[in-house]
Amino acid sequence: MSRLFDVKDVDRRFYQERLKGFLPEKIIDVHAHVWLKSFRKAPPTGRAVTWPLHVAEENPVEDLIETYELLFPGKSVKPLMFSFVESHEDDFKAANDYVSCAAREHGFAALVFASPQWSAQRLEREIRQGAFLGVKVYLTLSPADIPVDQIRIFDFLPHHQLEVLNERGWIVMLHIPRSGRLRDPVNLADMVEIERRYPNAKVIIAHAGRAYCPEDVGDAFAVLSETKRLLFDISANTNAAVFEQLIRTVGPRRILFGSDLPITRMRMRRICENGNYVNLVPKGLYGDVSDDKHMREVEGEQADALSFFLYEEIDAFRRAAQATGLTPEDVEDVFYGNAVRLIDPNEGRA
Numbered sequence: 001m002s003r004l005f006d007v008k009d010v011d012r013r014f015y016q017e018r019l020k021g022f023l024p025e026k027i028i029d030v031h032a033h034v035w036l037k038s039f040r041k042a043p044p045t046g047r048a049v050t051w052p053l054h055v056a057e058e059n060p061v062e063d064l065i066e067t068y069e070l071l072f073p074g075k076s077v078k079p080l081m082f083s084f085v086e087s088h089e090d091d092f093k094a095a096n097d098y099v100s101c102a103a104r105e106h107g108f109a110a111l112v113f114a115s116p117q118w119s120a121q122r123l124e125r126e127i128r129q130g131a132f133l134g135v136k137v138y139l140t141l142s143p144a145d146i147p148v149d150q151i152r153i154f155d156f157l158p159h160h161q162l163e164v165l166n167e168r169g170w171i172v173m174l175h176i177p178r179s180g181r182l183r184d185p186v187n188l189a190d191m192v193e194i195e196r197r198y199p200n201a202k203v204i205i206a207h208a209g210r211a212y213c214p215e216d217v218g219d220a221f222a223v224l225s226e227t228k229r230l231l232f233d234i235s236a237n238t239n240a241a242v243f244e245q246l247i248r249t250v251g252p253r254r255i256l257f258g259s260d261l262p263i264t265r266m267r268m269r270r271i272c273e274n275g276n277y278v279n280l281v282p283k284g285l286y287g288d289v290s291d292d293k294h295m296r297e298v299e300g301e302q303a304d305a306l307s308f309f310l311y312e313e314i315d316a317f318r319r320a321a322q323a324t325g326l327t328p329e330d331v332e333d334v335f336y337g338n339a340v341r342l343i344d345p346n347e348g349r350a
């Protein structure tokens with residue numbers, strides 16, 4: 001059987017030398033997407049980047065499991081998983097049914113991909129029927145007449161849904177909107193409001209608030225230092241300086257490992273140029289990327305040295321953990337313990 005993607009010497013060395021000893025034996029990945037391409041009907045909306053689809057058109061649960069085996073040999077990795085829905089024309093029902101069945105079959109945890117158009121009752125019914133632990137929401141599902149830069153969190157995660165999520169103590173995976181990313185004052189105010197008004201909802205800010213470059217930070221960490229509960233996943237972020245500030249601000253108990261697979265099985269290294277992140281990728285590997293300001297092709301030695309996006313993410317966190325003096329127990333919390341307490345509070349109390 002041919003494998004899903006190549007693991008080369010450069011990857012094996014990266015894993016052996018920098019990651020294997022740093023990572024605990026058991027890992028929970030709180031941010032993994034599984035879907036089949038047949039669920040997605042609509043072309044991209046222009047509200048989200050398109051480069052991720054060059055890496056994988058779909059990610060069946062079997063591919064996710066194979067990816068864990070290829071990337072983390074010798075470790076046990078389990079996901080908190082959800083679908084990948086970007087448009088109201090996509091098939092929510094098929095997408096969520098697929099995740100629910102896959103979760104049941106493999107004993108994995110899962111979130112429902114929620115539409116902001118759902119009533120509170122509908123949301124509660126969908127979560128209970130699918131045995132989900134909460135919701136994944138996404139900005140592209142906001143009402144169509146809102147310009148992309150003016151989308152607010154409550155446009156795609158409405159208050160009536162937050163009320164029910166709060167009441168039940170359910171999980172919310174939240175990718176914040178707006179081009180200002182983490183430093184955006186509207187985002188920060190809305191995040192603080194969510195923590196204050198919905199203290200029982202378990203809100204995870206994805207990708208460390210999309211602060212991929214130093215320019216994305218602003219005074220975000222000063223504002224966030226006043227929060228007590230918001231959680232942050234490190235998925236698809238490779239910025240060690242941002243992780244360092246995050247650790248110093250919220251501590252290791254509020255940080256969770258997430259992969260954002262399948263996009264992070266991409267072979268790449270990320271740089272920042274004047275506040276814009278650029279993914280350096282081997283020439284020709286991911287189709288025509290010439291019109292994407294976040295993608296740049298490299299060749300020769302530079303291309304040969306590239307390993308996986310997910311390895312770059314974990315290595316950046318490793319460097320931040322070292323700089324802030326995290327203990328192995330702290331690291332185990334980030335990669336496992338915090339997620340166990342989130343997903344299975346009874347087990348976490350033991």
Ligand SMILES: [Zn+2]
Binds near residue numbers: 031033260
């Ligand atoms: Zn994601």
